[in-house]
Amino acid sequence: MAEAVWRGTELEHRTTAARPTGWAALDAELPGGGWPEQSVVEILAAQPAVLEWRLLSPALKTVVQNGGQVVVVGPPRQPHLPGLQYMGLSERQFVWVQADQPAERLWTTEQLIKSKAAGAVVAWLPKARAEQLRRLQVCAQGCESLVFLCRPEAARHESSAAPLRVHASAGLDWTLDVHILKRRGPAHERTLALPSIPGGLASVLTLRARRLTRPAAEVSHAVGSPVDTVRPRHAAA
Incomplete structure (x- = not known):
């Protein structure tokens, strides 16, 4: 009987269906050992549409390899085909x-979650309110797709219904620094330094260039020209 009781000081593994993030060190700190299904995940960063791609690309690649579709909503920078292919x-x-207005982005994200049509949904919602995030979380509980909500760094001080919130920043020597702000389990005090050279730079950087001894520039390898654009219907706020 005691084994069926989850304690807040332990990671919740038994009831959390998850998919590997592609980062072993991160998986070890997440309930279920990866990005959760039937849940929204908040990704917070100082600059939008830059580090999110580096953090999420391993999981998105797996979605595509399994025949799923990746749908992105309202990225502030145009996705770049060569970067996506890499x-x-x-x-x-x-x-x-391409949804420019906050109401459009929210409506589109909610419909994608409800329809269960995509293997992964990545939406940029910089102005979402707490009650709107709660509604998306309720919708996601009936969806097995991966759902990522990309939000500004300042949102870390706002309340959120997302069971998992992580903050990403550029670290030393091309690392991707990830801090788990919220998870189903004990507080995560330390920062994970994930080795992450963006784009195809790994094959051209010298050993000296890989050791910058300062934060690597937040370079995105997935921005540029549009790949495929679908405009949603307008929705009331």
């Missing part, structure tokens, strides 16, 4: 929804 994403399994 990440392992095929343009035939990638849909970019």
Whole structure:
């Protein structure tokens, strides 16, 4: 009987269906050992549409390899086809929804979650309110797709219904520093330094260039020209 009781000082593994993030060190700190299904995940960063790609690309690649479709909603920078291909994403399994208004983004994200049509949904929602995030979390509980909500760094001080919140920043020597702000389990006090050279730079950087001894520039390898654009219907706020 005691084994069926989850304690807040322990990671919740038994009831959390998850998929590997592609980062072993991160998986070890997440309930279920990866990005959770039937849940929204908040990714916070100082600059939008830069580090999110580096953090999420291994999981998105797996979605595509399994025949799923990746849908991104309202990225502030245009997705770049060569960068996406390097990440392992095929343009035939990638849909970019250009939704400029906050109400459009929220409506589109909610419909994608409800329809269960995508293997992964990545939405940029810089102005989402707590009650709106709660509604998306409720919708996600009936969806097995991966759902990522990309939000500004300042949102870390706001309340959120997302069971998992992580903050990403550029670290030393091309690392991707990840701090788990919220998870189903004990507080995570330390920062994970994930080795992450963006794009195809790994094959051209010298050993000296890989050791910058200062934060690497937040370079995105998945921005540029549009891949595929689908405009949603307008929705009321």
